[in-house]
Amino acid sequence: xxxxxxxxxxxxxxxxxxxxxxxxxxxxxxxxxxxxxxxxxxxxxxxxxxxxxxxxxxxxxxxxxxxxxxxxxxxxxxxxxxxxxxxxxxxxxxxxxxxxxxxxxxxxxxxxxxxx
Amino acid sequence: xxxxxxxxxxxxxxxxxxxxxxxxxxxxxxxxxxxxxxxxxxxxxxxxxxxxxxxxxxxxxxxxxxxxxxxxxxxxxxxxxxxxxxxxxxxxxxxxxxxxxxxxxxxxxxx
Numbered sequence: 042x043x044x045x046x047x048x049x050x051x052x053x054x055x056x057x058x059x060x061x062x063x064x065x066x067x068x069x070x071x072x073x074x075x076x077x078x079x080x081x082x083x084x085x086x087x088x089x090x091x092x093x094x095x096x097x098x099x100x101x102x103x104x105x106x107x108x109x110x111x112x113x114x115x116x117x118x119x120x121x122x123x124x125x126x127x128x129x130x131x132x133x134x135x136x137x138x139x140x141x142x143x144x145x146x147x148x149x150x151x152x153x154x155x156x157x
Numbered sequence: 158x159x160x161x162x163x164x165x166x167x168x169x170x171x172x173x174x175x176x177x178x179x180x181x182x183x184x185x186x187x188x189x190x191x192x193x194x195x196x197x198x199x200x201x202x203x204x205x206x207x208x209x210x211x212x213x214x215x216x217x218x219x220x221x222x223x224x225x226x227x228x229x230x231x232x233x234x235x236x237x238x239x240x241x242x243x244x245x246x247x248x249x250x251x252x253x254x255x256x257x258x259x260x261x262x263x264x265x266x267x268x
Contacts, residue, residue, distance in 0.1 A: 045200070076256075083161075083246060083258035084201070099255065131200055133256075142250040143189045143208045148200030 043067055047132050047149035054122045054156050062117040062152050064132030071137025073115040074146070077101065077128040084131065090115055091137060122156045129153050159184045163247050163259030170237055171267050178232040178262050180221075180247035188249040190214075190223055190230040191256070195244045204232075204245070239266045 048063045064073065074089035076099075086099030090109040104126060106118040119126060133146040164179040182188065189208045193201040205214030207223035207230065214221050219234045230247060247259040 074256075081260050083260045084256070085258075086255055089255070133201075143206075145191065145203035145206060146201075146256060148193075148202070150198070150200045 045132055045134055045147050045149035047130075047152050049152060050150070051153045052155070054119075054154065056122060056124060056156060058122050059118070059120050060122065062119075062130055062132075062154070064115045064117070064149060065113055066115075066132075066134045066147075067113065068134060068136075068147065069112060070134035070147070071112070072135040072141060072144075072146075073109065074099070074133050075105070075107065075115070075117045076131045076133060077126075078131060078151070079128050087117065087130075091141075124156045127154060127156045159188065159249060159251050159257045161247050161249055161257055161259035163245075163262050165260075165262070167263040167265060169265045169267065172239055173236045174266075176232070176234040176237045176241075176264070178245055178247075178264070180230045180232065180259060182228050182230065182247075182249050184228075184249055184251055184257075186251060187225075188251045190221075191248045191250065192219070192221055192230070192232050193246045193248060193258075195246065195261075197243075201246060237264075237266050239268050242266045 046065045071092045075087040076084040088107040090096045130152045132149045135144040160183045191206045192204040194204045205216045207214040210225035212223045244261045
């Protein structure tokens with residue numbers, strides 16, 4: 042099993058460009074989420090989904106869009122990239138359902154994104 | 158709101174030394190507490206967790222006890238190895254798996 046797969050691993054964009062970060066999981070997890078990791082700030086939640094067709098905002102949602110049309114995939118879209126979005130992005134999943142807050146999350150290996 | 162404060166790093170120790178990384182939290186109600194570890198170039202992996210007061214999580218020689226009276230979840234290991242070099246994150250989960258992370262502590266173990 043691959044677990045959580047993120048693509049691409051690295052990307053350089055120019056200010057104003059758009060792109061989609063992909064996240065796919067093969068564990069049939071209901072819960073999926075996106076975090077950004079910045080030096081000295083830990084990880085911060087961008088958006089999350091508790092199941093197909095359901096998404097909600099996290100702590101830092103501005104500038105990002107998500108959708109969840111299938112259980113397996115949870116893409117993160119940057120509509121107009123800004124230098125402040127330079128970061129490492131992680132997708133994470135959990136089984137979901139009852140006891141969600143007790144469940145550990147499974148992380149992908151991350152996408153390192155630079156905005157020039 | 159919910160928050161996690163971790164001991165600032167970086168922390169450098171010699172092999173076989175005793176390790177403590179402090180973590181305190183602020184939260185309403187009764188959060189679940191986690192320690193995650195991140196090795197270079199990789200995502201985070203769960204190290205251990207505790208879901209209620211006085212629970213002790215343990216894994217790979219690491220331990221942490223959920224102390225509600227002091228709102229703490231300090232990570233300890235009796236004898237560290239070079240392979241323990243990584244970044245360690247304390248985190249809490251209160252509702253709908255919205256993990257709140259500390260800033261991370263970089264640990265380097267010298268042979």
